[in-house]
Amino acid sequence: MTQGRSIRLFLVDGTPHGLLTAEIMNWTGHVLTGPRGKLSELVQRPECGRTGVYFLVGPDAENSARPQVYIGESDDVGKRLKQHNRTEEQGGKDFWEKVCLITSKDQNLTKAHVKVLESLLIQQAQRVGRCTLVNGTRHDYIGLPEADQADMAFFLEQIRTVLPVLGFEFLRDSSRPPSKDVVAGALVASPDEDTSPRFRLMLPKHGITAFGQEVEGEFFVLEGSQARAEWVGPAHGYQRLHQQLCEEGVVVEGGDGILQFARDYAFSSPSAAAAMVSGRTANGRVEWRREETGQSYGEWQEQLVAEAADTSPEEP
Incomplete structure (x- = not known):
């Protein structure tokens, strides 16, 4: 029997389609998500000034069966999201309708950590094949100590656990076989x-x-x-x-x-x-x-x- 997990959800503005935070018991990660229309409110939150990884998610016009996803990292996520909110001609991205960012409650994630985490997330999304990745390439980062690499692998598993609860299925394994x-x-x-x-x-x-x-x-x-x-x-x-x-x-x-x-x-x-x-x-x-x-x-x-x-x- 699979072990149960406790996930705490909070509707920031009291509506189901506004800003939402999520946390897993005994995990230092913190998830914040919301529609693009709420970006002005989202970037004012303290989480956006931290180091973290983020997802931009929108429909794929050529394939209604899966979304388009961009996976990124930054030591100032709010600043990066403002850049992505520009038009394509101005260097932004037009496709996305939702954003999800993951930071740490204890703020112990460093730039090196999120670079490794971004690489692992892109690798997972490519392997699963549930989305059309907008990212061009994935870089391998191996500069972290062994213990930190293990921590990021654990961090990845927690992200994979919480995202489907929020309606993001693109990291769920589509080839997990029964015994x-x-x-x-x-x-x-x-x-x-x-x-x-x-x-x-x-x-x-x-x-x-x-x-x-x-x-x-x-x-x-x-x-x-x-x-x-x-x-x-x-x-x-x-x-x-x-x-x-x-x-x-x-x-x-x-x-x-x-x-x-x-x-x-x-x-x-x-x-x-x-x-x-x-x-x-x-x-x-x-x-x-x-x-x-x-x-x-x-x-x-x-x-x-x-x-x-x-x-x-x-x-x-």
Whole structure:
């Protein structure tokens, strides 16, 4: 069972769409985020005068499935954000709509620390592939003592924990696999109380079989699963996702005109996963079925809810 964490959120101006701060118990980091329209208020806060890293986040006009993100660092974050608020012609950045900055409550982050942290964050964002990075290149900084490097690795993990709570998903690992073994060429899931049973989706007419499993609220299609080579259904938002995963090598040519997943990949829902496999829109709650029983994903979820309700303590 995953250990619980306590995150403290504070609505600075009392509204859900204004400035927001976040802290994790026993972590020295401090997060401040808000919309670009609140930048004049944000830069007046004391956090903006500290050394830290920051993210500029906005939509990607060419890919609605992921945001554009710029990752930066500064020993005066407020000053840097004012520069980014200029137009492109003036050396600023136009794309971003939200900003998120991370500083330290004890103000022990130095310029060397945030340079290393920026490099680690860019590396993580590139590896995960959930956003379009606006950064041109990533620099490797190795001047920190070993203990400080370990501290920054821990700092990174805390950032990855808190950002999804604030609605920023671009550092979440999209290829975190459930525990599994390969037996006689087939994927076999190892018992794990935090993962779902393994599901299968078959398109017998096209000789396609895919395997999936739900982990931490996302639906993973497992490595080795097969998929249609082309989108064959009516135009849909999932069509761009199908093209994107082909372009990024998540799915590769598997022979006989069928694609194959080169690695486990997380989707936001079983329907998104089913659409990628089928090459058309699909109801994943119906089409994904448990291998051992044939029970649909939707029926399995209903069973879990019913069992949980039966075991809930009665109110006095």
